[in-house]
Amino acid sequence: MAKVLVSDPIDQVGIDILSQVAQVDVKTGLSQEELIKIIPDYDALMLRSGTRVTKEIIEAGTGLKIIGRAGVGVDNIDVPSATRQGIVVVNSPEGNTIAAAEHAVAMMLALSRHIPDANQSICQKQWDRKRFVGTEVYKKTLGVVGLGKIGSHVASVAKAMGMKLLAYDPFISKERADQLGCTLVDLDLLFSESDYITLHVPKTPETTHLINREAIAKMKPTIRIVNCSRGGIIDEDALAEAIQDGKIGGAALDVFEQEPLGESKLRGLNNVILTPHLGASTEEAQINVAIDVAEQIRDVLLGLPARSAVNIPGLTPDVMEKLRPYLQLAETLGNLVGQLSGGRIDLLNVSLQGELASNDSQPIVVAAIKGLLSEALRERVNYVNAAIEAKERGIRVVETRDSQISDYSGSLHLEARGSMGQHSVTGVLLTTGEIRITDLDGFPINVPPSNHMLFTLHRDMPGIIGKIGSLLGSFNVNIASMQVGRKIVRGDAVMAVSLDDPLPSGLLSEITKVSGIRDAYAVKLLVNPSK
Numbered sequence: 465m466a467k468v469l470v471s472d473p474i475d476q477v478g479i480d481i482l483s484q485v486a487q488v489d490v491k492t493g494l495s496q497e498e499l500i501k502i503i504p505d506y507d508a509l510m511l512r513s514g515t516r517v518t519k520e521i522i523e524a525g526t527g528l529k530i531i532g533r534a535g536v537g538v539d540n541i542d543v544p545s546a547t548r549q550g551i552v553v554v555n556s557p558e559g560n561t562i563a564a565a566e567h568a569v570a571m572m573l574a575l576s577r578h579i580p581d582a583n584q585s586i587c588q589k590q591w592d593r594k595r596f597v598g599t600e601v602y603k604k605t606l607g608v609v610g611l612g613k614i615g616s617h618v619a620s621v622a623k624a625m626g627m628k629l630l631a632y633d634p635f636i637s638k639e640r641a642d643q644l645g646c647t648l649v650d651l652d653l654l655f656s657e658s659d660y661i662t663l664h665v666p667k668t669p670e671t672t673h674l675i676n677r678e679a680i681a682k683m684k685p686t687i688r689i690v691n692c693s694r695g696g697i698i699d700e701d702a703l704a705e706a707i708q709d710g711k712i713g714g715a716a717l718d719v720f721e722q723e724p725l726g727e728s729k730l731r732g733l734n735n736v737i738l739t740p741h742l743g744a745s746t747e748e749a750q751i752n753v754a755i756d757v758a759e760q761i762r763d764v765l766l767g768l769p770a771r772s773a774v775n776i777p778g779l780t781p782d783v784m785e786k787l788r789p790y791l792q793l794a795e796t797l798g799n800l801v802g803q804l805s806g807g808r809i810d811l812l813n814v815s816l817q818g819e820l821a822s823n824d825s826q827p828i829v830v831a832a833i834k835g836l837l838s839e840a841l842r843e844r845v846n847y848v849n850a851a852i853e854a855k856e857r858g859i860r861v862v863e864t865r866d867s868q869i870s871d872y873s874g875s876l877h878l879e880a881r882g883s884m885g886q887h888s889v890t891g892v893l894l895t896t897g898e899i900r901i902t903d904l905d906g907f908p909i910n911v912p913p914s915n916h917m918l919f920t921l922h923r924d925m926p927g928i929i930g931k932i933g934s935l936l937g938s939f940n941v942n943i944a945s946m947q948v949g950r951k952i953v954r955g956d957a958v959m960a961v962s963l964d965d966p967l968p969s970g971l972l973s974e975i976t977k978v979s980g981i982r983d984a985y986a987v988k989l990l991v992n993p994s995k
């Protein structure tokens with residue numbers, strides 16, 4: 465039975481889903497060393513923001529197939545290392561959107577009305593109404609940085625409260641901003657015009673310290689800044705300094721450069737509200753993300769695709785479902801051309817022809833690479849790491865599309881160059897979904913792939929087929945089907961033989977000794993490759 469490690473507290477509903485297919489161990493608060501020690505036993509790891517999944521942990525996790533982040537941000541996971549190791553990383557892109565957006569709005573209102581300080585004062589038996597005169601958000605300008613899922617919801621709520629909305633997001637269209645009632649502006653204008661700024665961006669090199677001394681210098685002295693996105697987007701030293709010097713009105717932070725927050729100048733400052741990364745901490749969000757991620761882990765452990773994999777670009781379940789037969793075609797042909805061309809392949813041409821050319825080519829190319837490398841890497845290559853593995857092995861992948869070519873409605877043509885020379889194969893899908901190999905090195909054939917195959921390049925002359933048949937028979941190898949393809953009579957030809965049994969060692973060299981045989985290749989194909 466598969467084993468799943470849950471290293472942060474997640475809702476029981478997630479554990480119940482995982483338990484349908486795996487032994488689930490919940491071990492929270494583990495140190496890096498402890499995790500490294502136990503991770504080799506597990507097939508899957510599920511976490512929230514409390515676990516940092518480093519390169520060392522990933523490298524120790526030799527059995528890991530999937531890492532599930534019960535939340536949005538995957539910045540606590542070394543995704544490139546996971547990708548290199550072929551581990552799918554999934555998240556829950558929408559499960560906590562509302563929770564995080566509502567927390568940001570709550571922070572903005574709490575800042576405006578001094579709610580935490582007023583609460584503290586009354587708990588200390590004071591009744592101070594003058595000290596806590598607030599400001600209304602109505603008709604004030606809110607600058608939303610990052611108009612994605614959370615930023616959009618904050619914008620909608622703020623709109624309903626009568627706020628004017630500015631937004632900065634270089635990847636959002638004007639139409640989308642218009643729909644939300646936001647005016648798209650550049651950052652400088654957003655900084656100088658806003659009464660409130662709320663941050664909803666991922667942490668990237670561009671967003672790190674987006675709010676720094678220079679940015680603060682452009683803002684109104686009454687500005688209130690809310691950060692419920694990621695620590696490090698605000699330069700905390702610059703912020704603390706600005707608050708102390710009265711250069712800004714206040715700040716509310718849910719996320720920090722270091723978590724848990726250690727020594728910090730921000731603690732205890734007036735007009736500063738700090739919460740311990742609570743954005744996603746609602747009952748509803750925790751149920752949503754636990755279900756979302758546990759279902760994906762369950763599916764991947766069952767060999768099904770994940771719906772929100774962050775490191776399989778382009779392979780959403782919809783695409784996967786639509787392209788599945790073509791992915792199998794690409795994988796089979798990749799596997800075949802890889803074996804014909806030998807090791808040390810340095811070039812793979814992938815050509816999508818006819819109707820196939822109108823499809824998204826990326827998943828098909830990835831499937832072809834996976835097939836090509838599976839001879840060398842076996843189960844270590846998958847849709848996650850195939851492209852990286854090819855790059856690291858110096859395989860140049862060239863992709864072309866031509867909707868004009870193809871005798872069939874759509875065909876896939878692969879050509880590879882390796883230590884055994886350059887070879888090409890073409891294949892099609894029949895309306896029944898079956899695969900046919902329709903061309904080998906330019907010779908027309910029409911054979912279904914099978915687990916054990918023999919291909920020869922030979923002179924088209926009488927008796928040669930009989931000799932190959934006898935040789936196979938003398939080694940007790942049964943022929944399932946045989947096809948010959950040639951361009952001209954008595955010129956060169958290819959033979960494709962499907963065998964019921966693997967070719968015994970030594971037989972291939974006997975075949976190459978037959979007069980008229982130029983080359984012979986024994987090929988093993990996974991007829992129904994998956995994953």
Ligand SMILES: NC(=O)C1=CN([C@@H]2O[C@H](COP(=O)(O)OP(=O)(O)OC[C@H]3O[C@@H](n4cnc5c(N)ncnc54)[C@H](O)[C@@H]3O)[C@@H](O)[C@H]2O)C=CC1
Pocket residue numbers: 535536537538557560561564609610611612613614615632633634635636664665666667668670671692693694718719741742743744745
């Ligand atoms: N405090 C908490 O507990 C939670 C925090 N988060 C964090 O909130 C942030 C936003 O999450 P979502 O809205 O779900 O993500 P999203 O991906 O839907 O939106 C992010 C937006 O930021 C924009 N963006 C990217 N780079 C930018 C840049 N340089 N300048 C301006 N905009 C840029 C993108 O175009 C996108 O529209 C993430 O960092 C996420 O990790 C999410 C959930 C809970």
Ligand SMILES: O=C(O)CCC(=O)C(=O)O
Pocket residue numbers: 512513514534535536537538560741742743744745
């Ligand atoms: O797991 C959590 O509570 C943190 C949520 C979060 O930051 C995210 O989803 O990006």
